[in-house]
Amino acid sequence: MEQAIQVQDLRKAFGAIPAVDGVSFSVGCGEIFSLLGPNGAGKTTTISMLAGLLRPDSGDAALLGNSVTRQAARARAVLGVVPQDIALYMDLSARENLSFWGKMYTLRGKALNRRVDEVLEVIGLADRQKERVGTFSGGMKRRVNIGVALLHKPPVVIMDEPTVGIDPQSRRHILDAVKELRGHGMTVLYTTHYMEEAEELSDRVAVMDKGKIIACGTNAELIRMVGQDTRIELALNAESGRVIDPWRSLEGIRGVTAEDGRITVLAADSNAVLPRLFESAASRGVRITSLEIREPNLEAVFLHLTGRALRD
Amino acid sequence: MMTIWNVAWKDLVRSARSVFILVFALVLPLLTTGVFFAAFGGLSSGDESPSIPAPRVLVVNLDSSGEAAIALENVLTGDELSNVLDAARESDPAPARLAVDTGGAAVAVIIPLGFSAGIGDPESAAGVEVYQDPAQTVGPAIVRSILEQALDGFAGGWVVIKASGGALASRSVMMDGATAARISALYTEWAPAQLAAGAGGLAVESTAGAKRESVDFMARMISAIMAMMLVFYCFFTGTASAQSILTEQEEGTLPRLFTMPVRRSQILGGKMLSVFLTLAVQLIVLLAVSALVFGIRWGDSLSVVLAVIGTGTLSASFAIFITSFLKNTKQAGMVYGVVVNLVGWIGISRLFAEIIPGLSKYSAYTDTVSLVSPQGWAARIWQESMAGTPVWFTLAGMLALSLVLFGIGVFKFNRRFSE
Numbered sequence: 040m041e042q043a044i045q046v047q048d049l050r051k052a053f054g055a056i057p058a059v060d061g062v063s064f065s066v067g068c069g070e071i072f073s074l075l076g077p078n079g080a081g082k083t084t085t086i087s088m089l090a091g092l093l094r095p096d097s098g099d100a101a102l103l104g105n106s107v108t109r110q111a112a113r114a115r116a117v118l119g120v121v122p123q124d125i126a127l128y129m130d131l132s133a134r135e136n137l138s139f140w141g142k143m144y145t146l147r148g149k150a151l152n153r154r155v156d157e158v159l160e161v162i163g164l165a166d167r168q169k170e171r172v173g174t175f176s177g178g179m180k181r182r183v184n185i186g187v188a189l190l191h192k193p194p195v196v197i198m199d200e201p202t203v204g205i206d207p208q209s210r211r212h213i214l215d216a217v218k219e220l221r222g223h224g225m226t227v228l229y230t231t232h233y234m235e236e237a238e239e240l241s242d243r244v245a246v247m248d249k250g251k252i253i254a255c256g257t258n259a260e261l262i263r264m265v266g267q268d269t270r271i272e273l274a275l276n277a278e279s280g281r282v283i284d285p286w287r288s289l290e291g292i293r294g295v296t297a298e299d300g301r302i303t304v305l306a307a308d309s310n311a312v313l314p315r316l317f318e319s320a321a322s323r324g325v326r327i328t329s330l331e332i333r334e335p336n337l338e339a340v341f342l343h344l345t346g347r348a349l350r351d
Numbered sequence: 352m353m354t355i356w357n358v359a360w361k362d363l364v365r366s367a368r369s370v371f372i373l374v375f376a377l378v379l380p381l382l383t384t385g386v387f388f389a390a391f392g393g394l395s396s397g398d399e400s401p402s403i404p405a406p407r408v409l410v411v412n413l414d415s416s417g418e419a420a421i422a423l424e425n426v427l428t429g430d431e432l433s434n435v436l437d438a439a440r441e442s443d444p445a446p447a448r449l450a451v452d453t454g455g456a457a458v459a460v461i462i463p464l465g466f467s468a469g470i471g472d473p474e475s476a477a478g479v480e481v482y483q484d485p486a487q488t489v490g491p492a493i494v495r496s497i498l499e500q501a502l503d504g505f506a507g508g509w510v511v512i513k514a515s516g517g518a519l520a521s522r523s524v525m526m527d528g529a530t531a532a533r534i535s536a537l538y539t540e541w542a543p544a545q546l547a548a549g550a551g552g553l554a555v556e557s558t559a560g561a562k563r564e565s566v567d568f569m570a571r572m573i574s575a576i577m578a579m580m581l582v583f584y585c586f587f588t589g590t591a592s593a594q595s596i597l598t599e600q601e602e603g604t605l606p607r608l609f610t611m612p613v614r615r616s617q618i619l620g621g622k623m624l625s626v627f628l629t630l631a632v633q634l635i636v637l638l639a640v641s642a643l644v645f646g647i648r649w650g651d652s653l654s655v656v657l658a659v660i661g662t663g664t665l666s667a668s669f670a671i672f673i674t675s676f677l678k679n680t681k682q683a684g685m686v687y688g689v690v691v692n693l694v695g696w697i698g699i700s701r702l703f704a705e706i707i708p709g710l711s712k713y714s715a716y717t718d719t720v721s722l723v724s725p726q727g728w729a730a731r732i733w734q735e736s737m738a739g740t741p742v743w744f745t746l747a748g749m750l751a752l753s754l755v756l757f758g759i760g761v762f763k764f765n766r767r768f769s770e
């Protein structure tokens with residue numbers, strides 16, 4: 040598969056702080072690739088170098104084979120960037136914004152108008168297109184902010200935390216729109232500090248911390264790498280002692296602990312284990328009164344790798 | 352080129368929607384001039400439809416037997432000046448002054464006893480008293496202007512005597528006191544007769560001249576005020592629209608533009624073009640509105656076009672120059688507020704010197720000093736255009752200065768935003 044984005048040992052320091060400290064990764068065409076990391080990890084700095092806004096101290100990156108340092112103009116032409124902070128003209132309407140930015144992407148005339156109409160549909164603001172962006176809610180502004188980057192149908196789109204601080208509805212809309220981009224064959228580099236988003240959207244995830252990529256792969260690969268079990272937490276209508284020992288000997292169960300009336304079961308596969316747990320409980324005249332399944336997730340991966348939570 | 356234009360046009364649309372820019376570019380300068388215009392009762396450059404309300408003038412002649420005094424009284428209350436002065440006779444100074452104090456009249460003109468006798472002898476000249484309502488400026492100004500004209504006529508007698516004395520002396524003939532007195536008496540007889548005659552001659556000439564002069568003074572003042580506003584606020588508009596480079600940088604739209612497939616020089620070029628265009632629109636609107644509403648004559652069309660080019664180019668270059676030294680809008684607020692203001696006042700000082708009577712003696716000084724500021728050059732080109740004198744030299748100076756400022760500004764911006 041041809042690589043849409045190739046990043047080779049990028050470095051950038053601000054004074055003594057190495058904001059990006061030797062980052063390398065590559066994203067295949069049509070892939071959604073997430074950079075997941077806490078605030079200050081170096082995601083925006085990495086993206087700024089890809090977008091030609093910052094010159095790398097060393098290393099290089101290429102977009103569809105165009106070096107961002109040596110073929111900057113060609114690299115920019117294949118790229119759409121959604122900046123982390125909303126960058127729009129608040130005193131222009133949604134349509135005026137899209138038209139202006141479209142012209143900057145060298146669209147003109149009828150083609151421009153048609154594309155603006157399409158993008159307005161995609162971001163769900165066709166009926167509000169004449170209103171000034173300054174009067175929009177945070178979520179609506181975010182959607183216009185994204186729409187701008189899609190105007191010229193770029194093969195590569197970079198989105199820097201596009202869902203920060205917005206209502207669930209707009210967030211849903213944005214996540215769905217990103218998935219749709221993949222349907223149109225676009226390559227998306229998506230940064231976030233929300234592990235749910237990375238998990239839901241991405242084909243592959245790079246976990247970033249302190250300027251470095253500390254793990255990279257599909258969700259499943261990352262989780263397997265950490266080797267975590269699914270945790271099943273449950274409560275009974277009877278003494279936990281009545282089931283603990285029999286459960287420990289059930290197939291597929293790695294461990295059972297009990298504390299304050301709550302039982303925690305560790306298992307490799309909850310689907311296989313749950314029916315056995317119910318069966319075993321019923322045969323002893325015990326009812327399971329509450330149940331919670333905690334699949335291993337990227338949060339756990341990050342915790343495992345850094346000893347810290349993602350959102351500190 | 353299209354990109355430059357698109358960026359500029361976008362900025363123009365935004366400026367047009369900015370209440371702040373509209374107020375500073377158009378409303379304030381027109382409003383300020385309008386306030387003066389209203390305070391001075393407007394002006395009319397034509398003779399037929401004076402729009403200055405004639406001030407109420409009470410004329411008290413205490414020298415009721417003096418020929419010159421009667422002549423002056425007649426001039427002031429006569430028909431020729433009825434468009435300009437709403438004059439009436441009053442026999443006693445006290446009620447006349449009271450009328451002024453209580454607002455019943457704008458001015459009381461009191462011709463003292465011995466006025467006629469004193470004419471022709473500046474040493475013993477018994478001064479005409481102009482008692483005025485301090486709150487009023489225009490009425491008294493007109494009355495003074497007319498009085499000066501008339502008194503000049505009388506004093507002319509003394510000049511004739513001196514002149515004829517000089518002429519005689521040059522032929523080695525000494526004029527004795529008696530001859531001088533005789534000539535003086537002759538002139539004193541002749542001049543008031545001429546003034547009073549009313550029908551043509553000196554009287555009509557001088558009164559019509561007085562009227563035109565007072566109206567001209569008003570027109571000059573309003574024009575100068577409008578020119579000050581034009582120059583002052585043009586430079587503010589220039590900086591305000593150049594500031595959008597900094598605002599866009601802070602709001603992230605400039606960096607966003609830099610991620611697009613356009614050259615940075617095109618984006619900066621567009622921003623600069625928008626500064627020029629904003630100024631051009633402002634200048635044209637201000638010139639047109641002030642010409643229509645205030646009747647200001649800006650000069651012949653070629654001079655006006657050249658002055659617009661000079662002013663627009665220089666204020667845009669100045670704005671880009673200043674802005675290129677600023678890091679952010681916070682700095683801009685301070686620097687624009689202080690530097691542009693200060694430099695602006697220095698620049699328009701030459702216009703102040705032109706219209707404020709007490710300052711005119713400094714005009715040689717302000718004419719030079721003001722040229723250290725770009726606004727001074729702009730003020731000068733408008734003075735020249737309005738006076739009908741050639742503007743080429745000033746325009747050349749402005750364009751040269753623009754080139755330097757613009758060059759430095761572009762250089763600094765290019766370095767700041769180099770790819």
Ligand SMILES: Nc1ncnc2c1ncn2[C@@H]1O[C@H](COP(=O)(O)OP(=O)(O)O)[C@@H](O)[C@H]1O
Pocket residue numbers: 053056057058076077078079080081082083084085
């Ligand atoms: N312009 C800058 N000047 C100085 N330090 C910066 C600048 N931009 C980012 N940094 C620093 O670089 C590090 C990475 O920042 P950033 O790339 O914005 O992280 P993220 O986008 O992952 O939150 C942080 O420590 C941040 O403080």
Ligand SMILES: [Mg+2]
Pocket residue numbers: 079082083084123199200
């Ligand atoms: Mg960031």
